[in-house]
Amino acid sequence: MVFEFDLDGIHLAARRILDSEPKKVLLFYGEMGVGKTTLVKEIARALGVEGATSSPTFSLVNEYHINPHERLYHFDMYRLKNESEAYDMGMDEYLYSGDWCLIEWPEQIPNLIPESHSVIRLSVLEDGRRRLEMENVVG
Numbered sequence: 001m002v003f004e005f006d007l008d009g010i011h012l013a014a015r016r017i018l019d020s021e022p023k024k025v026l027l028f029y030g031e032m033g034v035g036k037t038t039l040v041k042e043i044a045r046a047l048g049v050e051g052a053t054s055s056p057t058f059s060l061v062n063e064y065h066i067n068p069h070e071r072l073y074h075f076d077m078y079r080l081k082n083e084s085e086a087y088d089m090g091m092d093e094y095l096y097s098g099d100w101c102l103i104e105w106p107e108q109i110p111n112l113i114p115e116s117h118s119v120i121r122l123s124v125l126e127d128g129r130r131r132l133e134m135e136n137v138v139g
Contacts, residue, residue: 029121049072060079
């Protein structure tokens with residue numbers, strides 16, 4: 001799936017992603033400032049997360065409750081020094097929990113990514129709009 005959107009319509013982009021039935025592990029690729037965190041926040045809101053969400057840049061992971069039985073984990077791997085740090089924090093347990101795992105900078109943890117996942121690539125167009133490419137990877 002490929003489409004373009006502007007930041008005023010990011011909530012529609014989040015809905016379109018969810019309507020396409022992505023895997024629960026979503027990997028977000030794109031340059032710094034492209035809007036990965038903003039899109040993750042909109043997806044969280046569309047899934048039913050209430051209240052404020054924030055970037056887990058320093059904590060590496062933020063946990064949100066969608067309902068009493070389902071969680072969403074938002075990861076920002078940008079500051080990870082090496083993959084073993086992710087192992088130490090129990091990353092594999094999160095990834096195989098069956099809950100939503102939305103991961104920014106997944107290139108930091110290539111050996112931990114489950115075989116089945118969704119990839120979202122964001123880029124900025126000349127007019128400031130965003131281009132989104134999404135693919136489901138089934139292992």
